[in-house]
Amino acid sequence: MSSSNAIGVFDSGLGGLSAVKEFLHLLPAEKIIYFGDTGRVPYGPRSREIIQRYAMQDTSFLLTHHVKMIVAACGTVSSVAGAMLEEKLPVPYTGVVNPTAYTAVRKTKNGKIGVIGTAATVNSHSYKLRLQKLNPGVQVFEQACPLFVSLVENGIIHRDDQITRLVVRRYMAELKDNGVDTVILGCTHFPLLREAISDYMGADVTLVDSGYETAGYAAKVLRENGLLNEDASPKQPEFFVSDTPEGFESVAGLFLGRDMEHTVTQIDIEQF
Numbered sequence: 001m002s003s004s005n006a007i008g009v010f011d012s013g014l015g016g017l018s019a020v021k022e023f024l025h026l027l028p029a030e031k032i033i034y035f036g037d038t039g040r041v042p043y044g045p046r047s048r049e050i051i052q053r054y055a056m057q058d059t060s061f062l063l064t065h066h067v068k069m070i071v072a073a074c075g076t077v078s079s080v081a082g083a084m085l086e087e088k089l090p091v092p093y094t095g096v097v098n099p100t101a102y103t104a105v106r107k108t109k110n111g112k113i114g115v116i117g118t119a120a121t122v123n124s125h126s127y128k129l130r131l132q133k134l135n136p137g138v139q140v141f142e143q144a145c146p147l148f149v150s151l152v153e154n155g156i157i158h159r160d161d162q163i164t165r166l167v168v169r170r171y172m173a174e175l176k177d178n179g180v181d182t183v184i185l186g187c188t189h190f191p192l193l194r195e196a197i198s199d200y201m202g203a204d205v206t207l208v209d210s211g212y213e214t215a216g217y218a219a220k221v222l223r224e225n226g227l228l229n230e231d232a233s234p235k236q237p238e239f240f241v242s243d244t245p246e247g248f249e250s251v252a253g254l255f256l257g258r259d260m261e262h263t264v265t266q267i268d269i270e271q272f
């Protein structure tokens with residue numbers, strides 16, 4: 001495997017861009033190939049079998065680009081298909097759960113950590129199990145927030161939007177009452193709602209961004225494996241989706257702060 005090969009990153013839709021944003025900042029010399037499964041989003045309400053099948057197809061597509069590492073920038077895939085991918089993939093792999101949990105146990109001061117994610121993630125208790133393995137003394141409060149995914153996919157993310165504020169309050173109230181001082185944004189879509197969540201929880205509550213933490217961890221894995229690109233010139237990421245690119249282009253452009261028009265290619269994921 002050559003260090004000049006790309007890093008493959010995938011998610012069910014826009015969420016994995018929270019990892020891409022950090023990759024572009026941290027490792028500008030790395031080529032990123034991103035796949036967002038916009039034709040089949042959301043993954044969160046689906047069964048383990050379906051999510052595993054989708055994850056295999058998503059990674060098969062990325063492998064056709066000869067990627068040197070695969071990052072499941074998706075809490076749902078990491079939670080229910082992570083072990084399978086780790087075993088089956090021919091290249092280094094990371095999901096989001098371990099790096100994010102590691103940061104959260106270091107950040108909490110009162111030992112009360114909230115975890116928000118999709119239904120599949122929360123039902124798997126992936127973060128909770130990892131957190132309690134890292135520190136058996138922490139108390140973990142989990143909350144599934146499926147509507148957050150729809151808000152993000154539809155670009156309803158502004159902190160002043162009435163709908164966003166209502167949904168945030170509805171999902172976050174119990175965590176707030178429980179006095180958590182740290183919240184894991186355990187679905188990679190959720191950092192796009194970070195400002196609205198922070199407004200509600202208050203500035204004293206630390207939000208841990210699963211996409212951001214995972215990009216940092218992936219950089220470490222690449223360095224340790226001697227796989228960082230030696231050619232230091234900046235590379236442009238390439239984006240692929242499984243439905244029409246338009247909606248993706250506009251929200252992704254907003255989030256990444258770049259003009260994405262005509263930069264996203266549609267593929268047929270069912271072929272993989």
Ligand code: DGL
Nearest residue numbers: 015042043044075076188
């Ligand atoms: N971004 C995803 C996650 O991190 C999946 C959202 C969904 O498709 O339900 O869990």
